[in-house]
Each structure stands twice: as structure tokens, then as C-alpha cells.
Amino acid sequence: MAKVALSVNGKAVTADVEPRTLLVQFLRDNLLLTGTHVGCDTSQCGACVVHVNGKAIKSCTALTLSCEGTNVTTIEGLAPDGQLHPMQEAFREHHALQCGFCTPGMIMSAIDIVRRKGNRLDETTIRAELEGNICRCTGYHNIVKAIAAGAQAMARQPMPQAAE
Amino acid sequence: MANTGIGQPVRRVEDFRFITGAGQYTADINRP
Numbered sequence: 001m002a003k004v005a006l007s008v009n010g011k012a013v014t015a016d017v018e019p020r021t022l023l024v025q026f027l028r029d030n031l032l033l034t035g036t037h038v039g040c041d042t043s044q045c046g047a048c049v050v051h052v053n054g055k056a057i058k059s060c061t062a063l064t065l066s067c068e069g070t071n072v073t074t075i076e077g078l079a080p081d082g083q084l085h086p087m088q089e090a091f092r093e094h095h096a097l098q099c100g101f102c103t104p105g106m107i108m109s110a111i112d113i114v115r116r117k118g119n120r121l122d123e124t125t126i127r128a129e130l131e132g133n134i135c136r137c138t139g140y141h142n143i144v145k146a147i148a149a150g151a152q153a154m155a156r157q158p159m160p161q162a163a164e
Numbered sequence: 165m166a167n168t169g170i171g172q173p174v175r176r177v178e179d180f181r182f183i184t185g186a187g188q189y190t191a192d193i194n195r196p
Binding site: 033038095104 | 175179180182184185188189
């Protein structure tokens with residue numbers, strides 16, 4: 001076992017974990033933050049995307065120990081006081097989800113796309129950037145619309161500070 | 165036939181928990 005200390009959704013967390021523990025296992029099994037999903041276990045589906053120091057990563061491909069000292073934000077940390085993040089609001093408005101399994105990863109990836117590519121996103125860019133997120137309800141059309149709208153909403157609204 | 169509600173889109177009640185990470189799936193069950 002090894003000690004790890006990091007911040008998850010604004011809360012300091014310390015734990016003893018096996019060195020092989022993946023970040024997604026730590027979030028789901030130790031912290032019971034089950035909003036982060038394991039869809040494929042092979043880094044293809046993107047259901048496990050979280051932010052580490054503001055950047056999107058696939059938490060099924062990161063060791064918990066490698067996140068020592070970082071700020072991790074999960075889907076649960078986006079609306080800490082019940083006020084939805086503009087991207088969450090856009091997903092709801094545009095019916096960008098059916099079963100909801102891929103949705104947390106989609107939203108976390110979408111916010112990172114905005115961080116990297118700006119608030120005015122065209123469909124081609126969004127579709128290319130979503131290569132690492134798979135939706136099995138085939139809801140991409142509305143997801144793309146939601147991300148374009150959410151990106152613009154993020155520019156309009158003062159960003160609710162995601163807990164980090 | 166105006167304002168009958170028939171054919172009106174309905175906001176899904178389950179979406180809130182799905183977009184906030186509160187959806188529950190079988191993988192979330194802690195087996196003994």
C-alpha cells in the first residue's frame with residue numbers, strides 16, 4: 001500500500017491505496033463518486049473522463065499515485081451548489097443524452113474542448129475532438145449541437161467556478 | 165386544440181441525475 005494525497009472536487013483526500021489502483025477505481029470504489037463510469041477499460045470510450053489540474057484525462061488510464069498533489073474534478077464537482085454548469089444545461093436543453101452512461105465523460109471532454117479550442121466551435125471540430133468519446137445510443141447529433149451551444153453559453157456566463 | 169399539452173415536448177425527469185453524475189447503473193452496486 002502507498003499513501004496518496006490529492007484534491008477531489010475541492011476536498012482534500014488522503015488514502016492508502018495499492019500502487020496499481022487506477023484513478024477511476026479510486027474515485028468509484030474509495031470515494032464512491034460513481035458518476036465517472038468505466039465503459040470499456042481500454043481507453044477508447046471516454047466514459048471515465050475527468051479533469052486533472054483542469055485538463056481532461058481518461059481516468060481508467062491514470063494511476064492514482066500519478067495524481068499525487070493534483071486537483072481532480074469529476075462530473076459531481078461541476079455543479080457543487082446545484083447550479084448547473086452551462087455545458088450541463090446545454091446537454092439537457094438539446095436532449096444530448098438517452099441512457100446517460102457516456103454523458104459524464106462527454107460533458108467533461110466538452111469543457112476541455114472549449115478550453116483548448118475556444119467558444120466558437122464548428123461541427124467538424126466538435127466531431128473530430130469527440131473521437132475519444134463513444135455514445136452507444138448514437139446520440140452524436142444532439143451532443144454536437146449541445147457542445148456548440150454550451151461553448152457559447154460558457155462565453156456569456158461568468159464561469160461558475162468548478163470545484164478544484 | 166391549443167394548450168392541451170398534446171404533442172408538447174416534455175422535459176425528461178431523469179436527465180438531471182444523468183448530467184450531474186447521479187445516475188445509477190448496475191456497475192455502481194457494491195457486491196459483497
